[in-house]
Amino acid sequence: MAIFRYVSRSTFRANKAFFTKTRSISVLREQNLGSNVGPGQVKIVEVGPRDGLQNEKQQVPTDIKISFVNKLSKTGLKVIEATSFVSPKLVPQMADCSEIMTKITREPGVNYPVLTPNLKGLEKAISVGVKEVAIFGAASEKFSQANINCSIKDSLSRFREVVERANLAGITVRGYVSCVLGCPYQGEVSPEAVAEIAEEMYKMGCYEISLGDTIGVGTPGSLNKMLTAVRKVVPIERLALHCHDTYGQALANIYCALEHGIRVFDSSVAGLGGCPFAKGATGNVATEDVVYMFQGMGFHTGVNLTDLVRVGNYISQNLGRPNRSKVAVALNAKNL
């Protein structure tokens, strides 16, 4: 009972209503959610080589990054966000983006998207044969300024140019919305603000909108409100969730999103990550933990968990730190 002292009555009521609505896991799993992902399946977008490494203070050698992507490619993951074509002055870790895209071994059936904030980034990405790019905006004005040096309105004009040019080149575009559950500069972000930019990005031609809890502050309570607003304007099968695990809420949030019908989730092997423009934000939810949960629920991920843990160990050793995935720690203790 002691725990209830720390939970406000309204939060408790919202959570109770939410969990009373919860369908059984088997019904959840068999839902057919349109063209993106088949029934019983989830799509994992591995963002370790990009989101995971972009905040590393020490420059990670390019050959280690290439080997990291190549090893991930052998685990069964079908989407690996490989790097970003952003300003090397602002994010020096991603300065080797062209070399990475030229030298990785692209496995058939694996997609290697990259971030491109503007036409300059897109043209560079096209020149090295990229097939999918992502534009990244924010639901918070202050974060937009800090991250991409322009207002939300101006970012949307830039993104439109990127989408049009990408379409001409036969390149698909994913859209990120950051700060969907809170902003490091302005605090609260309204669900309506998230819905507005998500709708704009969807309408301009992004095939999928990834909703980013950039600083990992969300809970199933706040996520539920935000998704209820966003799904009114973007079809649920076109939404993805991108969780950072700063407050340890990521798996609970992913479960909540599954309940809403989302089947695409971004994560980072070994829980790598953080954003250079979001102080205090820790890593993405660990891919190993996500895969373990999905497998336990009977979802098909296509990923070999043992191989994945080995890749997480590989990159963690190269970064000189322990693997941050709880599942990896548990499996490593059994001498995997």
Ligand SMILES: CC(C)(COP(=O)([O-])OP(=O)([O-])OC[C@H]1O[C@@H](n2cnc3c(N)ncnc32)[C@H](O)[C@@H]1OP(=O)([O-])[O-])[C@@H](O)C(=O)NCCC(=O)NCCSC(=O)C[C@@](C)(O)CC(=O)[O-]
């Ligand atoms: C967006 C810009 C480029 C605007 O930057 P800007 O300063 O407004 O751009 P500019 O057009 O005025 O150009 C200034 C200089 O940057 C160069 N430049 C301009 N564009 C490029 C480019 N594409 N690639 C390489 N160089 C570029 C350009 O050539 C020029 O060089 P100079 O003449 O000074 O030598 C800049 O602010 C930037 O790169 N920001 C970095 C953003 C970033 O990487 N953030 C982290 C990723 S987002 C994230 O982590 C959140 C996410 C996606 O994971 C989801 C979540 O967790 O919520």
